[in-house]
Amino acid sequence: MNFTHPFLDGDGDDKLHEECGVFGIIGAPDAAAACALGLHALQHRGQEAVGITSFDGTEFFTRRGLGHVADNFSSAESIAELPGQMAGGHVRYSTTGGSGMRNVQPLYADLASGGFAVAHNGNISNAMQLKQELVSKGAIFQSTSDTEVIIHLVATSRYPTMLDKLTDALRLVEGAYALVVMTPRGMAACRDPMGIRPLVMGKLGDAVVFASETVALDVVGAEFTRQVEPGEFIEVDFDGTIRSHRPFGNTPARPCIFEHVYFSRPDSIFNKRSVYESRKNIGMELAREMPCDADLVVPVPDSGVPAAIGYAQESGIPFELGIIRSHYVGRTFIQPSDGARHAGVKRKHNANRKIVEGKRIVLIDDSIVRGTTSLKIVQMMRDAGAKEVHFRVASPPTGHGCYYGVDTPERSKLLAGRMDLEAMREFIQADSLAFVSIDGLYRAVGLEGRDKACPQYCDACFTGEYPTPLTDLAGRKDKDAQLSLPVNKVA
Amino acid sequence: MNFTHPFLDGDGDDKLHEECGVFGIIGAPDAAAACALGLHALQHRGQEAVGITSFDGTEFFTRRGLGHVADNFSSAESIAELPGQMAGGHVRYSTTGGSGMRNVQPLYADLASGGFAVAHNGNISNAMQLKQELVSKGAIFQSTSDTEVIIHLVATSRYPTMLDKLTDALRLVEGAYALVVMTPRGMAACRDPMGIRPLVMGKLGDAVVFASETVALDVVGAEFTRQVEPGEFIEVDFDGTIRSHRPFGNTPARPCIFEHVYFSRPDSIFNKRSVYESRKNIGMELAREMPCDADLVVPVPDSGVPAAIGYAQESGIPFELGIIRSHYVGRTFIQPSDGARHAGVKRKHNANRKIVEGKRIVLIDDSIVRGTTSLKIVQMMRDAGAKEVHFRVASPPTGHGCYYGVDTPERSKLLAGRMDLEAMREFIQADSLAFVSIDGLYRAVGLEGRDKACPQYCDACFTGEYPTPLTDLAGRKDKDAQLSLPVNKVA
Amino acid sequence: MNFTHPFLDGDGDDKLHEECGVFGIIGAPDAAAACALGLHALQHRGQEAVGITSFDGTEFFTRRGLGHVADNFSSAESIAELPGQMAGGHVRYSTTGGSGMRNVQPLYADLASGGFAVAHNGNISNAMQLKQELVSKGAIFQSTSDTEVIIHLVATSRYPTMLDKLTDALRLVEGAYALVVMTPRGMAACRDPMGIRPLVMGKLGDAVVFASETVALDVVGAEFTRQVEPGEFIEVDFDGTIRSHRPFGNTPARPCIFEHVYFSRPDSIFNKRSVYESRKNIGMELAREMPCDADLVVPVPDSGVPAAIGYAQESGIPFELGIIRSHYVGRTFIQPSDGARHAGVKRKHNANRKIVEGKRIVLIDDSIVRGTTSLKIVQMMRDAGAKEVHFRVASPPTGHGCYYGVDTPERSKLLAGRMDLEAMREFIQADSLAFVSIDGLYRAVGLEGRDKACPQYCDACFTGEYPTPLTDLAGRKDKDAQLSLPVNKVA
Amino acid sequence: MNFTHPFLDGDGDDKLHEECGVFGIIGAPDAAAACALGLHALQHRGQEAVGITSFDGTEFFTRRGLGHVADNFSSAESIAELPGQMAGGHVRYSTTGGSGMRNVQPLYADLASGGFAVAHNGNISNAMQLKQELVSKGAIFQSTSDTEVIIHLVATSRYPTMLDKLTDALRLVEGAYALVVMTPRGMAACRDPMGIRPLVMGKLGDAVVFASETVALDVVGAEFTRQVEPGEFIEVDFDGTIRSHRPFGNTPARPCIFEHVYFSRPDSIFNKRSVYESRKNIGMELAREMPCDADLVVPVPDSGVPAAIGYAQESGIPFELGIIRSHYVGRTFIQPSDGARHAGVKRKHNANRKIVEGKRIVLIDDSIVRGTTSLKIVQMMRDAGAKEVHFRVASPPTGHGCYYGVDTPERSKLLAGRMDLEAMREFIQADSLAFVSIDGLYRAVGLEGRDKACPQYCDACFTGEYPTPLTDLAGRKDKDAQLSLPVNKVA
Secondary structure, eight states: OOOSOTTTOSOTTSSOEEOEEEEEEESOTTHHHHHHHHHHHTGGGOOSEEEEEEEOSSOEEEEEEESOHHHHHOSHHHHHTSOSSEEEEEEEOOSOSTTGGGGOSSEEEEETTEEEEEEEEEEETTHHHHHHHHHHTTOOOOOSOTHHHHHHHHHHOOOSSHHHHHHHHHHTOOEEEEEEEEETTEEEEEEOTTOOSOOEEEEETTEEEEESSHHHHHHHTOEEEEEOOTTOEEEEETTOOEEEEOTTOOOOOOOBTHIIIIISOTTSEETTEEHHHHHHHHHHHHHHHSOOOOSEEEEOTTTTHHHHHHHHHHHOOOBOOOEEEOSOOOSOOOOOSSSOTTHHHHHHEEEOHHHHTTOEEEEEESOOSSSHHHHHHHHHHHHTTOSEEEEEESSOOOOSOOOSSEEOOOGGGSHHHHOOHHHHHHHHTOSEEEEOOHHHHHHHTTSSSOOSSSOSSBOHHHHOOOSSOOTTGGGGGGHHHHTOSSOEEEO | OOOSOSSSOSOTTSSOEEOEEEEEEESOTTHHHHHHHHHHHTGGGOOSEEEEEEEOSSOEEEEEEESOHHHHHOSHHHHHTSOSSEEEEEEEOOSOSTTGGGGOSSEEEEETTEEEEEEEEEEETTHHHHHHHHHHTTOOOOOSOTHHHHHHHHHHOOOSSHHHHHHHHHHTOOEEEEEEEEETTEEEEEEOTTOOSOOEEEEETTEEEEESSHHHHHHHTOEEEEEOOTTOEEEEETTOOEEEEOTTOOOOOOOBTHIIIIISOTTSEETTEEHHHHHHHHHHHHHHHSOOOOSEEEEOTTTTHHHHHHHHHHHOOOBOOOEEEOSOOOSOOOOOSSSOTTHHHHHHEEEOHHHHTTOEEEEEESOOSSSHHHHHHHHHHHHTTOSEEEEEESSOOOOSOOOSSEEOOOGGGSHHHHOOHHHHHHHHTOSEEEEOOHHHHHHHTTSSSOOSSSOSSBOHHHHOOOSSOOTTGGGGGGHHHHHOSSOEEEO | OOOSOTTTOSOTTSSOEEOEEEEEEESOTTHHHHHHHHHHHTGGGOOSEEEEEEEOSSOEEEEEEESOHHHHHOSHHHHHTSOSSEEEEEEEOOSOSTTGGGGOSSEEEEETTEEEEEEEEEEETTHHHHHHHHHHTTOOOOOSOTHHHHHHHHHHOOOSSHHHHHHHHHHTOOEEEEEEEEETTEEEEEEOTTOOSOOEEEEETTEEEEESSHHHHHHHTOEEEEEOOTTOEEEEETTOOEEEEOTTOOOOOOOBTHIIIIISOTTSEETTEEHHHHHHHHHHHHHHHSOOOOSEEEEOTTTTHHHHHHHHHHHOOOBOOOEEEOSOOOSOOOOOSSSOTTHHHHHHEEEOHHHHTTOEEEEEESOOSSSHHHHHHHHHHHHTTOSEEEEEESSOOOOSOOOSSEEOOOGGGSHHHHOOHHHHHHHHTOSEEEEOOHHHHHHHTTSSSOOSSSOSSBOHHHHOOOSSOOTTGGGGGGHHHHHOSSOEEEO | OOOSOSSSOSOTTSSOEEOEEEEEEESOTTHHHHHHHHHHHTGGGOOSEEEEEEEOSSOEEEEEEESOHHHHHOSHHHHHTSOSSEEEEEEEOOSOSTTGGGGOSSEEEEETTEEEEEEEEEEETTHHHHHHHHHHTTOOOSOSOTHHHHHHHHHHOOOSSHHHHHHHHHHTOOEEEEEEEEETTEEEEEEOTTOOSOOEEEEETTEEEEESSHHHHHHHTOEEEEEOOTTOEEEEETTOOEEEEOTTOOOOOOOBTHIIIIISOTTSEETTEEHHHHHHHHHHHHHHHSOOOOSEEEEOTTTTHHHHHHHHHHHOOOBOOOEEEOSOOOSOOOOOSSSOTTHHHHHHEEEOHHHHTTOEEEEEESOOSSSHHHHHHHHHHHHTTOSEEEEEESSOOOOSOOOSSEEOOOGGGSHHHHOOHHHHHHHHTOSEEEEOOHHHHHHHTTSSSOOSSSOSSBOHHHHOOOSSOOTTGGGGGGHHHHHOSSOEEEO
């Protein structure tokens, strides 16, 4: 199994991780097969577990597994277990091993109104509080997932229709969510009022498709229709009827700007913009803001490549693959005691010695989280004979944790959370270090700059300005413990 | 994996199957290890799945698996996952593959009052009705097991103490149950008012033990204290305090007489009597009621052995192993097309040709369910050269299904449900066929005979007289379908 | 997986173990399916590995696996991999884990004369010497099995026909062998000149079958023709032609008498006698030679049952199941520290307390090897309240190792190798201990007694009189080390 | 499992595949750990099986597995099975499933002179002939691998020393080989007289290392010493003594030029040149020879990237990632019937639509084998809105099979084997198609051009000029069938 981020990953241990991807399709004769393919295209959003639920007009069917989509859903047998014209699925970047399969989504429940399945990307920041209230009324939770709170709120809602029940439930919920919901009546997709997490809509013949990113539409052969708007609630019936609702009225959108920086695949369209172009633009901004006298622009592969192309084009310095990335990474190996300095990082990245020897190089990476990999990469360049190593980062310093469905280290482990620029430079031992400015980042995504009064994106990881209250925050880091009363550990 | 009944099995496909065994221990330093060993001794009561839940004073831990106890709980690692001085477990004869691990007990829930785990042997005959009511109030079921109904009734009970909540819940429940319950306060064991399913109590040093059969006490080295009485509810605290309650008052007991006939191990004590002696006595009654002029008494191994010894001793006809049973059974093999007539039955039972050749034999089996195996055994004896084959059965004709936690074929598939004695004899092609009488059976277990007004045992499978109402009966055969609203099939 | 001896085992660790079983069939449309079924019936002769080789007229196909036949050959896919009308197979009681799959038989080689496959039951006692000579000439061994020596001797023989090559090879070989050989011309079966290991022949329609025991013929539906005679070499062609050869002339036969005592299934015919009757006869001899004043005859199940029936019939003391054997044994469990005295033995055997309490009992077992299990069984009887425990053994004291394909402990670990009768009695703590005499054993198998000048059976394990030279003896216990030059350990 | 070529792969089904990588180390305290890491760095040379053999001064130890190095050798347990200061290993691109583990190298044999292990990259083109001779003298082959021929030649050589035996053996052998050999005396590495397959030497502290590519030296932390010269035979003793021999005298070298084009990692040094620079140079040559009026240079990732960078730098046309490659490929998915046109290729490569829309693009790929993937890529570009699609190939047309250890389709399936340039262009539906010239290729690797009289590289796949006789050629495609007499298929 390969746990690396597919497209843009520098080092598995030193990146923020998007926690989930969702996909749904209704009206297709082989919905589960399309769903598996779509989730495969979203694999970079969650590589540790995957599940698909389908509905055949009468019954719901669910199949879950640990590992990649291809490990669990590439056989004809696995797809045959999921009959029907509606299917929804989920890939997950699992934070803990202990909680096991119970937390693998879609979650499902038999409600009095019939079956109810949900796949959720995001994080509910008052889940613990809501769970305690529900349990005190006799609700029995089967997972430690915040998503299950939504199901119980729907189950106990007194509103008559599913739309009303779900609206009723989501009104109590605080945080970020992009949901794909299935009931015997059809599929629903909704996005939190600020649209923090992405969700798009497409068309595949007569079928309607929802996905976290447009790349999943491409891969199944669907046409991109539009994004699900922040606060929008879309219902699709089996006869193809589509209804859009705005139960929360209009609030200013705050989509996650880090989707442009790193999370989304470069061939996706996010918030109406090409992610690849955004990244190239960031590289160009960076070249303008933080120029550098050097012989080569070298990307930290693969996540630094688009920004490096931008930097090279803008600066006129040649773009070269001074670091080669192995595709075979996976597990840790037993280290031989002799000589294998930095073998861990070399297993993944190896200096292209003949290229960098005797050269002044500008390294381009998308972001710095803990800084540990950046340090190793700089050293690797020096060991290979680079004369100077300048480090340029295609995002502002990441100094704050995310509570909206992204796995971030504690602030005390974020390099920018504990050091100033010069200290960071010393830590990674670069000759110079520079980040793109927050306004430069906003310019790169087509705006004039950041609107301080009302920022156009959620950029809390850079600015610490969280767009929602964070009720459960205290215990955030150990979410499982926080959300549960005495927990039953299931192997 | 070996799916045969361990002790008494003639043919896996042609026996009634006890559906579960339970075991609990509190106050032992290595409770889970003792629990694994105890469940291993109850393996014949359920061979398809096993689970253990332990409590370490703070948290509950659960581990479940498909297959035998030894496959899942013989490693030190598996036991180390289950710390604490209290542990309870369950072995299960699974009726369906589809429902998977979710139905493997103990079931567990985090209630507002704390963790609650339950292992159940029996069957709740109004579970579907109760489930529908609970779901209509917002309860979400995670399994298709009738046992989960008890948990939801406890979760929503308004009584203050756990004892009261459980009593409140069980008052609504109809059918058979022997329960081992764990909460942060300690362990509780209870048996339905008629005591249909067995449950005994023992002592292992300072620890208190509960088990479906005394053989589990023997194997863990515990001393047999007494049986849990019908309708009794026993609480054991961590300080060793034991409290007995009779929340339902006194009602006449009706324990399952088939435990004597086949379910329990012969070295167990059931309802204060040695099971082995009961079986020998049945064989003696049979010899008196249904004598036979023959050269040899041949048991259908292994379940017919004790009754055959009794028959031989009473009749003076020599006891011989005319049929040899293989211990290696398991799966079905691909049958070679030539010659292998009855290879299936021969894989399990083979004629001891030199012994039966030219002889008049009395075959002794514990019961006849569908009759298909009996037919093959009779033919095997004739093929091996037996001159006459007389069949004697150590129980009355089994003509009725059981709804108290025993897997029985539909009545239309029970040989005694569709034929009279002569037709049965013709079907199995024996020279003669006879069953012990119902009164003979009662005499064999130490009574003067069956009390028609108020039978001392549940003998519904022989008489059709069910001791409780059977509310959900209509859909009983497909229990999963019956108990659930549109069901989510999980692989 | 269940590693216990199927039929007759008392305790897996305290018995001699037959090391192999072989099966071959030629002329059947679905040879591999019959072979799998036949090997399944021989499972008690080797439970740790199994292999089948088939020939479809052009190519040979081999499939091997660790574990039971049912684990490896019950699927249609596994049988479909083995096409053709000829198939031969082997079950193996593996002595070491390290040597792995390479030693799983049938062994196969492409010789200049075509394919050559062999399955071997027995042990070549000069294999090391022969191997050294072959390697010095450039032979490359792929296994550490003594059987491979035969293949290399055939490969390098200068004789023209396969019959001559094989005869040439076997002339150099010393020890015990029962072989099933396959070549593109057909099947051959042969037995060493003294016929130490068993081999029988049968007919299934037009097909010819060979097997270690007649029970395998029964199970596949074949008719028993006759045994392969000691020193006989039988060729069967694809057109059904059968040719018998006696390349070594006539020498007195010395079949293994322990096949009657324990190795063969009771429903097999060995050396023209019913094994079950032999065992009953031994019990009767024992009752005459070593009578006992007691209330009950109790067999150590299952291996002591036939002798106990004989003892009871001869003595008139009632036969009772005073010990109940669990069918679920397998692995060792983690022992809870409290109370579980003898839990290991109880997992397998449990006292039927109500039966033995207050009684004087005669325990009957087939043999005593190390004595450790006998001690535990005696103690278990006393713990259950037996007043007196007398031990009677249905074979003479086992004081010598076997070098003919039977796994025996070193002499220093054999109870009878290091103690006299009274010391043995004290060791197992019985009130009395007695063995059948060597002449009594010969009488039980139909002879007048042991012919000292020329014993009719190999009884070396009782008498120390080995019928062949033991060239490699020095290193015998660690056979792998002994037979090999610097060995390549393959995982 | 990920079957894609790691670095440079366009499409697993449409590339030539190097069949093996070898690694050896002697004199290191944890040789096996270094070997695992080194093989991991060579994973792109063979992804279906891996083996390591070590020697601890007394015994050899071997562990083999199917799949990747990380799947088989990343645990401490796996390395602990391989003690000693010398270890050698092999990764393999397996051609057939049937032959299974027996063909996984290193191959090992106990010879009269002691243990002998060999790992081989290459192909012996007269193996069948040699095998037939050996078998006729009594040799028994255990694999269908051509490598085993070398072992049998060594085993039967009459020369006294291992060096002489091996030289004697290799004198009979024809074709390509790079060998790592282990005996109790030490390690030997040798390369065929023309040095067709690569092999380099390095130093890690006091240890000596051999590897197929320098990248494996980098990753274990070793220093590159020099390449093993064509026809050179290097012995390394345990005391560090290194002896070089030239048993075959000097012949002109002909290393495989395709290592520069595709096989080697770009960060390796092959034949004294940076592979990355060679590829960039090819791109530059291509830009000069085959210019193109276009808006963007788009590499087919990842194998086309270095040449595309060269093409872009030389032509001045911007380099852009117009195709995004997924890292999650693996298996084939069940295709939904609707819409998913080219879903297979899209799972791996997806158009970066916003970049290519409306643009004239030059696609750069390293080579065209069957052409099927090229066709799909061109269509994908057009579907994404590209106005013109020009295809430039960084190698000459591949019109001939390779018989030196490279997996090539039959000539009739090679696009250049059955079509001229215009037909090829039509087949892949590009607006234009051009290949670098053979002289351009030679210039790119630093020569003045191809020396027709005596080519400096083996370029048979482009020119059809094979540098050795091809004795077994007739049956080459089905090597297993060809090399064997009636074969025993082992599952």
